[in-house]
Amino acid sequence: MNTEVLIVGAGPTGLTLANELLVAGVSTTLVDKLAQRSPVSKAGGVQTRAQEAFDQRGLLEPLLATGNHQTSTAHFAGIPLLLTRGRHRLPWRTIPQVVIEGFLEQHLAAHDIHVRRDHELIGLTQHDDGVTATFANDVTIEAGYVVAADGAHSTVRSLLGAEFPGRVGKSTAIAADVRLDGDAPMLTRTWSEDGYSAQVFALGTDPEGRPLHRLALGGPDRSLSRDVPVTEDEIRVGLRSVFGERVRLLELRYARRITNVSRQAAQYRHGRVFLAGDAAHVHLPIGAQGMNTGIGDAVNLGWKLGAAVHNWALERLLDTYHTERHPVAAAVLRNVEAQSLLMDWDGKHDPDVIAAKDLFASLTQLPEVQFHLDDMLSGIGIRYAMPGSDDRPLVGLPAPDRNIGPTRLHELLRSGRGILLDPSDKLAEIADPWSDRVDRTGVGADTDPMLVRPDGYVCWTAGGDHSTDGLAAALTSWFGIPHG
Known part of the structure; x- marks a missing residue:
């Protein structure tokens, strides 16, 4: 069997990448060792930038139509960032991983791309x-x-023997999807005198319309192996210890033990093999960042592989996958470690940690602090190092979803091609040699000249003087040698 790109693993990262390659016109084979898709949602929060990535491909509206996916308030270490409500067009939503996987798998199947299951790589x-x-x-x-x-x-x-440095998980807690009866406080981590802790997040509703919650439950013994099964009695004892009789377990849907492991691959590229998602970075699941970072990996890598397959990418383009995405996950690992400390993940009740969290909570009352944390968690603040990013504010950032005539910029990106906004119709002579991979548009629109990569990131702007300096270099760097 021959294919241009083989994706090993049909989770959110692999499925998103398969769709990116579909848009890029690349033949793709997607395999998974499981005989059937897992019914378990290890993740459920979808941040703003990940939703924008789906929107850029026309997938967000049909994904949201799959159920009542509630919007949520961002938080850092369980401290709600209430001032960030309404800050983004696409707020943080709760969409269970199994819903995302099922939706993407059906979408790919409609385009004759089917997951080849029961394929164990050896x-x-x-x-x-x-x-x-x-x-x-x-x-x-x-x-x-x-x-x-x-x-x-x-x-x-x-099989690659790739380095995966970091910290092994030293303590465990329970992550469970449950139906609860009673009044459990959301987000804020609550402790009991005998060493239990609990934190509750809304997960929307089940098919019968009943509320579901994600419960993070820590016990006095944090040394239990991840392999020890979680029982209903264990969860009931923990809930009773923290909440007394005001919160009861009605149903346990799913439970697993999670650890505070923190690891990241030293290199994301190994010749013709690339690491993405949890294969490249793992951390304690706080703030809905793991799945979202994997989706970001896929969106960054997909169009670059497409360019390589179609033979117009410069060799260094594939190297930018590592140089752009490795710092993103490294920053996620750092903020997760900070959150786990402030949340007293290990259950040590260190008075110094309690004092630090109290001080931090007071600082989060400042709008500037909440906005900074929100940018970090939502993915909107991710900025790739690119030529021009030091002195041109938008370069390296996600493109703002501006109206371009009768449509939106994100809708223009559904072609999977680059977009050059040319409101004054003065850039044709420079850009036309790349017309087979970059669409020039926006004549007469109320916008600034801007070059946007297929993944939605700005890679050139004209600057305040509307100079065309650097445009040809940016086109060559990101879209290869021009035709003709």
Whole structure:
């Protein structure tokens, strides 16, 4: 079997990447070792930038139509950031991982891209013009490129021998999807005298319209192995210890033990093999950042692989996947470690930590602090280092979703091509040699000249003087040698 790109792992990262490659016109094979899709949602919060990425491909509206996906308030270490409400067109929403996976899998199937299940990878060999992948079911796939989206215990990463430095998980707690009866406070972490802690998040409703919640429950013994099963009695004892009789467990949907592990791959690119999502970075699930970071990896990498497959990418374009995305996940790991400290994840009740959290909570009453934290958590503040990003405010940031004539900029990005906004109709001579991969538009629109990559990031602006300096260099850097 031959394919241009092989994706190993059909979670949110792999499925998003498969759609990005579909938009880029690349033949893709998507495999997963599971015989059927998991019914478990390890994640559920979808931040602003991830929603924008789906919107750019025309997927957000049909995704939201799959259910009553409630908007939520951002928080940092369980401290609600109430001043950020209404700050973004697309606020943080609760969309369970299983819903996202099911939606994306159906969307891909409608375009004749089907997940090949029960494919356990056992071998990976790189050569000059591709990669040979072998599976336990005697299937061999020849691919131009391979992407590991196979999770925290990535087989691809192991076969590569890729470095995965960081901290092992030293303490565990319970993450459970539950139906509760009573009045549990949202977000704020609540402690009991005998060492239990609980934090509750709304997850929307089940098909019968009944409220669901995600419960984070810590016990006095944080040394339990992740392999120890979680029981209903264990959760009932913890709820009773923290809330007394005012909160009761009605139904346990799903539970697992989570740890404060913190690891990140040293390199995301290994020749023709790339690491993405949890295969590249793992951390304690706080703030709905893990799945969102994986989706961001996929959106960043997809169009670049498409450019390489279509033979117009400069060689260094694929290297920018690591240089742009590695710092993003590193920043996520740092903020998660800070949040876990302020939340007293280890249950030590250190008075110094309590004092630090009290001080931090008072600082979050300042709008500037809440907005900074919101930018960090939502993904809107992610800025890639690019030529011009030091002195031109928008370069390296997500493009603002401005109206361009009768449509929005994000709708223009559904083609998967670059967009050059040329309101004064003066850039044709420079840009036309790239017309097979960049659409020039916006003549007469009330906007500034701007070049936007297929992933929605600004890579050139004209600056205050509307000079065209740097445009040809930006087109070459991001869209290769021009035709003709």
